[in-house]
Every structure is written in C-alpha cells, then in structure tokens.
Amino acid sequence: MLSMMPPILIVMIVLSVIFDFLNGVHDSSNIVATMIASRAFTPRVALGITAISHFVAPFIFGVAVATTIGHEVVSAEAISLNILIAALLSAIIWNLLTWALGIPSSSSHALIGGMLGAVAIGAGFQAIELQGMEKILIALFFSPIIGLFLGYIFTKLVFFLARGATPKINIFFKRSQIISAVALSLSHGTNDAQKTMGVITLGLVTAGIIPDFKVPFWVIAISAGAIALGTALGGWKLIKTLGGKFYKIRPVHGFSSQLTSAFVILGASMIGGPVSTTQVVSSSIMGVGSADRVKMVRWGVAKEIMVAWIVTIPATAIIAAGIYWLIERFL
Numbered sequence: 001m002l003s004m005m006p007p008i009l010i011v012m013i014v015l016s017v018i019f020d021f022l023n024g025v026h027d028s029s030n031i032v033a034t035m036i037a038s039r040a041f042t043p044r045v046a047l048g049i050t051a052i053s054h055f056v057a058p059f060i061f062g063v064a065v066a067t068t069i070g071h072e073v074v075s076a077e078a079i080s081l082n083i084l085i086a087a088l089l090s091a092i093i094w095n096l097l098t099w100a101l102g103i104p105s106s107s108s109h110a111l112i113g114g115m116l117g118a119v120a121i122g123a124g125f126q127a128i129e130l131q132g133m134e135k136i137l138i139a140l141f142f143s144p145i146i147g148l149f150l151g152y153i154f155t156k157l158v159f160f161l162a163r164g165a166t167p168k169i170n171i172f173f174k175r176s177q178i179i180s181a182v183a184l185s186l187s188h189g190t191n192d193a194q195k196t197m198g199v200i201t202l203g204l205v206t207a208g209i210i211p212d213f214k215v216p217f218w219v220i221a222i223s224a225g226a227i228a229l230g231t232a233l234g235g236w237k238l239i240k241t242l243g244g245k246f247y248k249i250r251p252v253h254g255f256s257s258q259l260t261s262a263f264v265i266l267g268a269s270m271i272g273g274p275v276s277t278t279q280v281v282s283s284s285i286m287g288v289g290s291a292d293r294v295k296m297v298r299w300g301v302a303k304e305i306m307v308a309w310i311v312t313i314p315a316t317a318i319i320a321a322g323i324y325w326l327i328e329r330f331l
Helices: 007-037 043-061 064-072 079-101 107-122 130-161 169-206 217-233 238-243 252-268 277-292 299-330
Strands: none
Touching: 007 043, 007 079, 007 107, 007 169, 007 217, 007 252, 007 277, 043 169, 043 217, 064 107, 064 169, 064 252, 079 107, 079 169, 079 217, 079 299, 107 130, 107 169, 107 238, 107 252, 130 252, 130 277, 169 217, 169 252, 169 277, 252 277
16 A cells, blocks of 8 residues: 555655654543543543553544545645645644643544644635534534533533432442443544544545545544553643643542533534544533532633633644745745
C-alpha cells in the first residue's frame, strides 16, 4: 500500500496519526478525571481501562462519525492534500499550545476550524458542504447543553433513590464506576478516533488511492491505536483542571457524570454527530455539581474553558489559512 502512495499523502497520514495521538493525550483527562478525583481508580488503572476501551470502540460501534467528517463536510474533488495538511498542522499546534497551558480545549473544534480555514483559502467556500457542516455545528453546540441538563436531572434522580442511605453507599458508587467508566471510554473512542479516520480516508480519496469513501480496516486500526496510546500516556495538567477545579468530586458525582457523558457521546456517535468530549464531560460535571449545590461549582473556571471553546474554531481557521499560504508559497 505504501509503495502506491505519493510522499505528500504519507506526510498527511503521519500528521493525522500525530493529531490522533495528541487527541488521546489531550482528551484522556476528560475521561479519567472524575474516576481519579472521586478515588474510584488509581491514575494508572484509570488510564489503562480507558486506553483499552478506546482501541476496541471503533470496531464495535462503526464509523458513522468518520463518514460525516470525511465525506459530508468538504468535496474530495475540490480540495488538495495541501489543504488537509494545513488543517492538521493547525489542529496539532493548537492542541500542543492548550496542552502546555493546561487548558481543556476541544480537539474537535480545532480540527473543524483547521479544515474550514484551509478549505476556504485553498478551494473557496463553495467546496464546503453546508448541510454536513450544519450537522457538525448542531452536534457541537447542543451536546454540551444536553450534557449539562441530563447531568443535573440524572443526579437529582440518584439523590432521590439514595435518600436515607448510609455513607456506605459511596462504596457502591465507586464500584459502579467500573461500568460507567468503561461506557464513557467506549463512547469517547467511538467518537474521537473516527475524526482521524475520516480525514485519512478523505486523503486517500483525494489522492485517488481508493475510488470512493469507505474507511479501510487498516485506517481504523492505526487511528484506534494512536488515540489509545495517547490516552495511556495521559494529560496530567488537564486531569487536574477537570478533576479538581470545578468542585470537590465525590463518588456519586463521578458515577453520574460518566454515565451522562457516555449517553450523550455514544448517542451522537450512532447518528454520525462529531461532538467535543471536552465540552460534554465538562458540562456534565457542572450539571452534576449543580444538582448537589449550585454554589459549590466554581463557575469562574467554567467561564475560562468556555472562552477557549469560543476562540478555538476562529483561531485554528486563521492558523490553517496561514499555514496553507506558506505551503503554497514556499513548498
């Protein structure tokens, strides 16, 4: 297969794998923060469970999100590999910057912003499929709102069912996180790894290696492997932000936020909606905390993260446009 590929396509695939790996490093905090903060698992066990779940998830739940990213956002006939390279470089730079600063920014937003900026300058706005972009933006916008709402409702229900229970119920919530943590890890692996699969497959179609958009098995394998490896290494600065800065997380909070997030992310994945796991998990944590006591949530930290969410798409779009201009001018 490699002998059939032009060098520029190999570069694009390598950048995709790097982005996927960094996505795992960057977003692992979203998955394991509540497990660790609630003392349900040690960091190593939490990351191990999450990494394994990330690898197997795409093989279980299919590639609907990959199809949305690679087939329904831009026209393969209208773009070039340089455009995809610029988009990936922009997302990688943004992930590294926010990782270094400990800001749980969205890798999904970074990739979408990078693609928009690179496509707009390289192929024109007419190359953007508005219907597919609308689907993505709706999923990105509404998923955190749903996560906040469901987190609040589910936690209120849990408190009602557990009324009058002794403190020993915390043991139940700790042990139950084996199920909720695996569910959240599988949902995250299903959604996030597929974004890289979509980009790689789009590159293969653009280069003429495959005739139409169908994700090859080897693309699924390397994408799942890269995000699993990144997850195993973990992003410790971000784990601290999500695990401790919103409020003091107890086992009931971890259990509720994990199940809520898994429901939202997996539901979106089944219909091909790429979501920001950073947004969904963060909003569900806030919803769960609000159900306990609104004042206990440190809304100032949430505000900082929301600013990062708003800035990510335009910032990465500008970076990608600049990178594309440099590639075309000098390379």
